Amino acid sequence: MTGAMRIAGFAVGVVAVAGVAAAVGLAVGPLDRGHDDSGGHGGDGHSTTAMDDHAAPPGLAVAQDGLTLAPRVRTAAAGTTAEYAFRILGEDGRPVRDFDVEHDREMHLIVVRRDLTGFQHLHPRMDPDGTWRTPLRPEAAGTHRVFADFSHEGDATTLGVDLGVPGTAGHDPLPAPAATSTAGAYTVRMQGSAVQRGTESDLGFEVSRDGARIGDLQPYLGARGHLVALREGDLAFLHVHPLDDATAGPSVRFRVEWPSPGRYRLFLQVRHDGRIVTTPFTVEVRS
């Protein structure tokens, strides 16, 4: 009862900020609920995704479903490149060594400061003993979150662990929702909708360079691009599915599952002229 009232009160605040999104051209409206949801995520009636109110979103736990993320270090120095090593341990405490290829790789490592700045997407390499290693350079002090995103025996899993970066840490406020984001000469425009609680939305991203729309995005990680979506406050790692069958094209589309109302930071990565272009977006999801 009080919980419901709290959510209702929260919704009023969300609507106020959603007005900002509309003002900058981001379409805000209810999602088309007509599409069939039974096919994509298992459809056995027991599949638990972020759509299930009782299932926690991925990325919040260091151990889940018998798998544990075991980092070798808990801290790293700002502005310094050092090796970040970790293992994924199974229920028997031994390192898992057989991973499925998802999005072209067996392991994706996402690193971001807790205020959702300093995003990095890395691809560690595994030693024969199951130890994953990658160079890592946190740019700024402050607690970071490290996500290991992988699939083992057909189950997609995202585990998360904190990484302390000592020093005087700032905490940047999340930028307001906006439909465009720039990186160097590149501008990306997001087309899509903020949606109701517990639903999904389809988001499209159109990339231009020096004002001209790009028609030749290159394949990246087996798709036209890669999208990471994180929730403000706890950095829950959202389920994101690429929607395009072809790996190249003028724009890139994803289906994102929103676990709750609130604000999210999206990190779009596309490849063009051999470069990875990363653009962040803030999205407001209404109740």
Ligand SMILES: [Cu+2]
């Ligand atoms: Cu990756």
